[in-house]
Amino acid sequence: MPDETTESANLPELTCKELVELVTDYLEGALSAETRKRFDDHLEGCPFCRIYLEQMRQTIGALGQLSDEAISSGMLDVLREHLRRGR
């Protein structure tokens, strides 16, 4: 977690090491306006962190494509039966 007290004075530039720990908060919209600005400022000048952020986005995108498990039809029959009996 970032030390919020360092933000008040003159907003020192984020380091790459700090930025990688803030990526999820950034993507979740959970950063304070000040920290978000420091994050964006750092990104603008740091191609490596832009790549890192892009890889996190790509990772999330790929996770969303993991295939579904099939439904076993046997189970559905059992459940239908219960539904009828439960009436």
Place this chain on the structure above:
Amino acid sequence: MTFHSNADDAELIAALKRRDEATFVGLVGRYQGSLLRLALIHTRSRAVADEIVQDTWLAVIQGIDRFEGRSSFKTWLFRILVNRARTRAERENRSLPFSELIQEASEPGEPAVPAERFLGADHPQWALHWAVPPRSWGESPEAKLLASETMEHIGRALERLPPAQRQVIILRDVEGWTAEEVCNVLEISETNQRVLLHRARSRVRAALERYFDA
């Protein structure tokens, strides 16, 4: 407690109370995959996971008349599953007690990127900036990312995650749930949810990086 139940839910619940088969079968189709994946976090056995899911649907059939809409139907459904899965896992000594999620989120975790990939704090110009930066996965890496071999690596990376991280990342990124839904079902704070999600995503990214750079 806020009321999350919406108009769609009201219709759905009314249909379930009538024991409307088409509605029920539609629900099973919609949630079966998600329920099964969540059950598989608590047990390695597909057969046991199937049983937990089936028990959950039976509990829905049996409990729908008492459902008051204090939470959304989805939250209610997945809470039933999580409770059953936990009970079952405890009985089999593979417990993931609910407090463990919070405990795991509160413990200091490993960094998202190993410290040795950054320059030292004493570097005159680039302190704590990248020493070994990530390399781009290409302009349009979709084909590479979605290749079945890559998907297998992602699946294996998920299996290696600590259980609490695995639950959160599966619900958020595989199932596409909102943060609020995950917090409601797993009964964790938003901060804990984000911490677990961050550690999980960081590890999966690192696994993909190792795979692509190999």
